[in-house]
Amino acid sequence: MEKLFPKLQIINENGEWNDETYKSEITEDLTKELYTKMLRSRLFDRKGVNLQRQGRIGTYVPFEGQEASQIGSALAMGEGDWMFPTYRDHAATMTFGHSLKTLFLYWKGRQEGCIPPEGKNIFPPAVPIASQLLHATGAAWAEKLKGTDRASIVYFGDGATSEGDFHEGLNFASVFNAPVVFFNQNNGFAISVPIEKQMKSKTIAQKAVAYEMEGVRLDGNDVFAVYFHTRTAVERARKGEGPTLIESVTWRYGAHTTADDPSKYRDQNESATRREKTDPILRLERFMKNENMWDEKWAEELQESLTAEIEAAVKEMEEAPAPHYNDVFDHVFAENPWPIESQKEAYTHSRGDR
């Protein structure tokens, strides 16, 4: 199966060409855009972990190490498409249009963190594992019924492939030929459980075969491989040629969440080694140096401006006016039924507000 589904790569760990098919499209502009977005998300992620440590936000879910998978795939999507993330996919959602402020608000426990900017079809993060595959299929099916060429992308991890909803999502999308890209980030661990205990299959991509669907396995730390192969899957979906299952093989350096201690279940030296060897951002830096695209001053200024952007977002998050408790009550239904209305009144009264 590993031979049938080889890990596609465009540039290798040293930033050297492995597949020159897309060489003409890999311009300095695209490269710098990808580098910028990856660095932006990494700085955001580190800030998120720090803010949690300082008690300024709640439990945070870090994604460091998975930037290429998320950004390459998100950038392949177009205006009007749909995105269904998990709680670990804020690099994807910020690339697709979420504001950094909104993302921080989510981790501060604010409902506003679930709301995308107007015109951006970004669903709130799915917490129940694999449940979102069906929403992506439904939303894509709706686009097909409406006769548009819009598509959905849905993110999920290796653990999610054990859930029934994974299989139901793939099967429905296959049966109804829904324009969906099922984007799996295989980071090797479902919290603590390694993939060898999750499945006997050698790859996740091979599961596509059962659904008569395209299956693609790629190096999820090679942002070009992710971007171009996802783009191909999206194009296929738009043309009515059906869904694709992409397995993007990557690694999370850190904990499952800030409440998790990965040293309990794996040797974190592995992460340290991978940071040196296979890091997606470092790989792009090496590539840029090899291709004479690297400019130290540009990189320094970029780091400064992104840091300033993130600090500004933190400030906006912290200065956001406190939410009103009416938000607990007023959005369950279009109109409050009497039980909610009387509970709201009683609560308001108990606070002496009315």
Next chain:
Amino acid sequence: MTTAVDTKKLTMVQAVTDGMRVMMKEHENVIVLGEDVGQNGGVFRATDGLVAEFGEKRVIDTPLAESGIIGTSIGLAMNGFKPIAEMQFLGFIYPAFNQIMTHASRIRARTLGHFTVPMVIRAPFGAGVRAPEIHSDSVEALFTGMPGMKVVVPSNPYDAKGMLISAIEDPDPVLFLEPMRCYRSTKMDVPEGKYNVPLGKAARLQEGSDVSIFAYGAMIDVVTKAAKAAEEKGIKCDVIDLRTLYPLDKDMIAESVQKTGRAVIVHEAPGTGGLGETIMSLINDTSFLYMKAPVERVTGFDTPVPMFALEDHYLPSADRVVQAIEKVTQF
């Protein structure tokens, strides 16, 4: 001047079909999906003829996967469609529980109204038709206790069509429960075309001053018989068909018990955690000092619905209801 409205004699299941047909004609975005709902017209024929009339794009035979049906309906609903998803039996809804609990019912709240899931989940339910195991469950309370869901149960053909139309027009997810025992038990004059029976409103089936009886679905037939037997003993019952289980019609419940001072609540779902407890607390909140006797409940037991050889023991009977009526009047 009055306008004559044409009517048809329909069973409840035919009225359900007619409700869907009317709304599918009127709204392009209304679609029907579920197991066997297409060519077969549903195992109860509730979708009979719809695929011929509206085509396979709008009347969709899905793979056999309840979570898949509800999960994709959520995606369809928040992207402009109005799915009517059929669960073949309420007892088969459990694989979809996660989708309903964690998504359908709370997407509006999670996003402060940015995304909504206007969908209807239809499900035949209840015992008394000699169905195989699991097919007879009455688990409406799992959903009345689920914030963000409306739960409705018609008991006759007229209400079934009018309430289904209201459910389809509702901007939020509605669980529409269809008592199997009522599917073909009676025919009734049902208006052609569109009309609404509002959600959240109970109906008084019989006016009486001595005991309030609250029931819904297939239990309406049982309590109607019990009320008749009680009347022969000189006890006048105020019989209320609740029709909507969430939100309950608080005003009619309070008004009725404040008049009678006595109440009997009847449902075939298990007593513990059932609607009877909610109604009792509602009576307590609104009408405590009006009560002349403790409220009685006649319900299914805290047991799985037995296989059908025993189901008549499980189901509330007119006789048990009469005994409860006598108990509250003799208190």
